[in-house]
Amino acid sequence: MNIVLIGYMGSGKSLLGSGLSSSLKLNYLDLDDYIENQEKKSISKIFKDQGEIYFRKKESLYLKEVLESHQNTIISLGGGTPCFAGNIEIITNKETVKSVYLQTSLEELTKRLFTERDKRPLIAHLETLDQLKDFIRKHLFERSFYYNQADYKVTTDQKNVAQIVEECKVALF
Structure with missing residues (x-):
């Protein structure tokens, strides 16, 4: 069984993935890290050099591979x-996969992502909190259809990693 963590950037997928992996004694893989290793360049550099369409094609290929x-x-x-x-x-169609949507509020995402803008190619150009909040709001609206197809949903606001790990374990098992 593989457990796939989905959610908006800044929702804590990488941090939770590592914590959940330790708690469940399972391997951990961050798809973005895997792509960077396979492509021999950072996600930001892939976006800059080849563009988002190239990245999305590679992302899908590597997801299937993983x-x-x-x-x-x-x-x-x-x-x-x-x-x-x-x-x-x-x-969702893979019988050996359980998916968890890490749902995080617009306010929490804005707060978490504002200081990380330069490391995130999709939001690096946004200069104010209001611009970032509007950008995230639009994306959450567009992406919620996909995120909500996950097998399980766990809210991450106002919780530490240990609490979210426990909620995921209860949902999954």
Whole structure:
């Protein structure tokens, strides 16, 4: 069984993935790290050099590869991964995959992401809190259709990693 973590950037997928992996004694894989290793460049550099369409094609290819080649692994996806190239169907139709949507409020995401803008290619150009909040609001509206197809939903606001790990364990088992 693989457990796939989905949610908007800044929802805590990577942090929770690592914590959940330790707690459940399962392997951990961050899809963005996997893509960077395979492509031999950062996600930001891929976006800059080849563009988003190239990235999304590679992301889908590597998602399929990871789901086929890994077992008993916690896999955290990029925020957009479930929303492109039929990826949510790949995740939800695979019998050996359980998916968890880490739902985080607009306010919490804005607060978390504002100081990280320069490391995130999709939001690096946004200069004010209001611009970022509007951007996230639009994306959450567009992406919620995909995110809500996850097998389980766990809210992350006002919780530490240990609390979210426990909620995920209860939902999954």
